[in-house]
Amino acid sequence: MAILRTLAAAGAAALMLSACSGASSSGDGRSAYEREGDRAIGNPDAPVTMVEYASVACGGCAAWHASAKPTVDEYIESGDVRYVFREMITGQPNLAIAGFMLASCAPEDRYFDVIDLLFEQQRALFTAMQQGRAQAQFQTIARTAGFSDEEFRACMQSEDNLQAVRDASERASEEGIASTPTFFLNGDLLEAGSSPDADGPVYTVNGQPLVDDQGPIPATFEGETFERIILYYKARAEGSASGGDGGAE
Numbered sequence: 001m002a003i004l005r006t007l008a009a010a011g012a013a014a015l016m017l018s019a020c021s022g023a024s025s026s027g028d029g030r031s032a033y034e035r036e037g038d039r040a041i042g043n044p045d046a047p048v049t050m051v052e053y054a055s056v057a058c059g060g061c062a063a064w065h066a067s068a069k070p071t072v073d074e075y076i077e078s079g080d081v082r083y084v085f086r087e088m089i090t091g092q093p094n095l096a097i098a099g100f101m102l103a104s105c106a107p108e109d110r111y112f113d114v115i116d117l118l119f120e121q122q123r124a125l126f127t128a129m130q131q132g133r134a135q136a137q138f139q140t141i142a143r144t145a146g147f148s149d150e151e152f153r154a155c156m157q158s159e160d161n162l163q164a165v166r167d168a169s170e171r172a173s174e175e176g177i178a179s180t181p182t183f184f185l186n187g188d189l190l191e192a193g194s195s196p197d198a199d200g201p202v203y204t205v206n207g208q209p210l211v212d213d214q215g216p217i218p219a220t221f222e223g224e225t226f227e228r229i230i231l232y233y234k235a236r237a238e239g240s241a242s243g244g245d246g247g248a249e
Contacts, residue, residue, distance in 0.1 A: 031082045040084040042076040047237035051084040051184040056099035056118040057091030058180045064221040065119040071223030089169040090180045100165045105155035114145050185233045192219040
């Protein structure tokens with residue numbers, strides 16, 4: 001646990017800053033909604049850009065990745081969605097920091113594979129932490145991801161790597177992100193709100209419910225929900241491109 005104890009101490013300040021709870025591309029391989037250094041996959045000219053602020057130690061983030069991300073992946077593969085992942089330290093800080101450090105040490109084209117693996121193994125990591133063997137569980141995950149034990153140790157001991165993770169989380173806090181997961185669709189912040197036409201919480205933008213031909217879109221982490229959101233924003237983007245309104249109802 002020596003590595004993780006060091007990471008926990010280094011990340012304590014970052015934890016205090018947070019709590020768990022399509023436009024054309026810029027011409028440099030990024031969508032118009034990205035910034036330099038973002039981790040992203042998918043067509044940069046996709047009509048929909050989804051930005052997620054998340055933590056690999058956030059239970060809600062893991063739930064979204066299990067329930068909705070497979071559907072989002074289908075739209076990434078079809079070229080309709082550009083997906084951007086921004087790191088934030090929420091949940092158990094030592095697990096979040098170690099997880100992000102491990103992912104950043106992977107080859108560029110394997111970053112999202114490691115993130116997916118960490119979400120899949122989140123419950124096992126929580127259990128291992130309670131039993132005092134979190135470092136061993138991380139090492140097992142690292143081996144699965146293709147790291148040698150020497151590469152794993154070097155990754156976890158990198159001060160530059162640690163600082164990069166802390167900087168990303170602090171930037172998210174400075175940008176006003178208060179919890180994870182937080183989503184932006186084509187620059188719009190997705191929030192949970194209410195609608196007189198729905199029995200439960202619905203997704204809203206600027207206080208207005210997102211409404212498609214099925215009615216207000218419920219605030220859930222289901223794949224069907226995010227498919228509706230993606231199609232809503234795709235239609236809006238295509239409507240804007242053709243001179244239509246495409247605005248929120």
